[in-house]
Amino acid sequence: DTGVSQNPRHKITKRGQNVTFRCDPISEHNRLYWYRQTLGQGPEFLTYFQNEAQLEKSRLLSDRFSAERPKGSFSTLEIQRTEQGDSAMYLCAVLQEGDDNEQFFGPGTRLTVL
Amino acid sequence: TQLLEQSPQFLSIQEGENLTVYCNSSSVFSSLQWYRQEPGEGPVLLVTVVTGGEVKKLKRLTFQFGDARKDSSLHITAAQPGDTGLYLCAGVDTGNQFYFGTGTSLTVIP
Numbered sequence: 001d002t003g004v005s006q007n008p009r010h011k012i013t014k015r016g017q018n019v020t021f022r023c024d025p026i027s028e029h030n031r032l033y034w035y036r037q038t039l040g041q042g043p044e045f046l047t048y049f050q051n052e053a054q055l056e057k058s059r060l061l062s063d064r065f066s067a068e069r070p071k072g073s074f075s076t077l078e079i080q081r082t083e084q085g086d087s088a089m090y091l092c093a094v095l096q097e098g099d100d101n102e103q104f105f106g107p108g109t110r111l112t113v114l
Numbered sequence: 115t116q117l118l119e120q121s122p123q124f125l126s127i128q129e130g131e132n133l134t135v136y137c138n139s140s141s142v143f144s145s146l147q148w149y150r151q152e153p154g155e156g157p158v159l160l161v162t163v164v165t166g167g168e169v170k171k172l173k174r175l176t177f178q179f180g181d182a183r184k185d186s187s188l189h190i191t192a193a194q195p196g197d198t199g200l201y202l203c204a205g206v207d208t209g210n211q212f213y214f215g216t217g218t219s220l221t222v223i224p
Contacts, residue, residue, distance in 0.1 A: 004156075031210065033212070035214075040123075040200065040217060040219055041216060041217055042118075042120075042202050042204075042214035042215050042216055042217045043157070043202070043214045044214070045211070045212065045213070045214075048211075056211070091156050091157075093156065095210060097210070099162070100147075100159065100162040101145065101147075101162065101206060101210055102159045102162070103157075103159065103212060104156075105155075105156025105157050105158070106156055107154065107155050107156055108154075108155075108156055
């Protein structure tokens with residue numbers, strides 16, 4: 001089973017507040033990705049983990065963003081001092097390596113910054 | 115910055131019509147994937163193409179990878195309302211980094 005859950009599904013916050021999102025894969029996967037998606041657009045890469053190591057960060061990931069995967073299973077994405085431009089869907093995905101190298105996505109967390 | 119451009123961005127057609135979505139890039143990828151995404155959900159993989167010139171068929175959907183492995187197309191025959199959704203291409207590099215396209219929003223009208 002390669003399901004991924006994300007919590008919360010929706011988050012409304014005021015500008016300047018901090019928010020944290022969580023991604024829980026059902027089973028173990030070495031690679032975990034975070035993406036940001038705005039309405040009608042494709043997901044934009046933010047960062048990824050190989051087990052607990054964060055290997056790459058996009059320049060989209062300003063110093064207000066931090067991500068962790070402490071035990072190589074679940075992951076958290078924190079945004080500090082949120083801005084209206086942070087409003088988007090935040091998607092988490094795990095990689096099932098094989099012939100297809102398929103990513104399994106969670107349902108996302110929709111963030112609205114007022 | 116999106117490395118892959120999709121066209122058209124929006125497509126609204128009648129049930130039964132055929133359509134083609136294009137995914138173009140100046141970069142070479144080790145493979146290319148197509149996903150479909152419905153509102154409130156994450157993208158779901160439809161197909162992976164690996165070899166330049168490769169053609170894969172999935173029922174009424176036909177996927178082609180360009181000879182130079184820079185572009186791809188998705189053709190849907192006899193579209194149905196259930197095909198409605200956001201179609202995304204994604205280039206995959208040798209490090210399993212995924213670069214998503216700009217997306218094509220398809221609406222099939224009954």
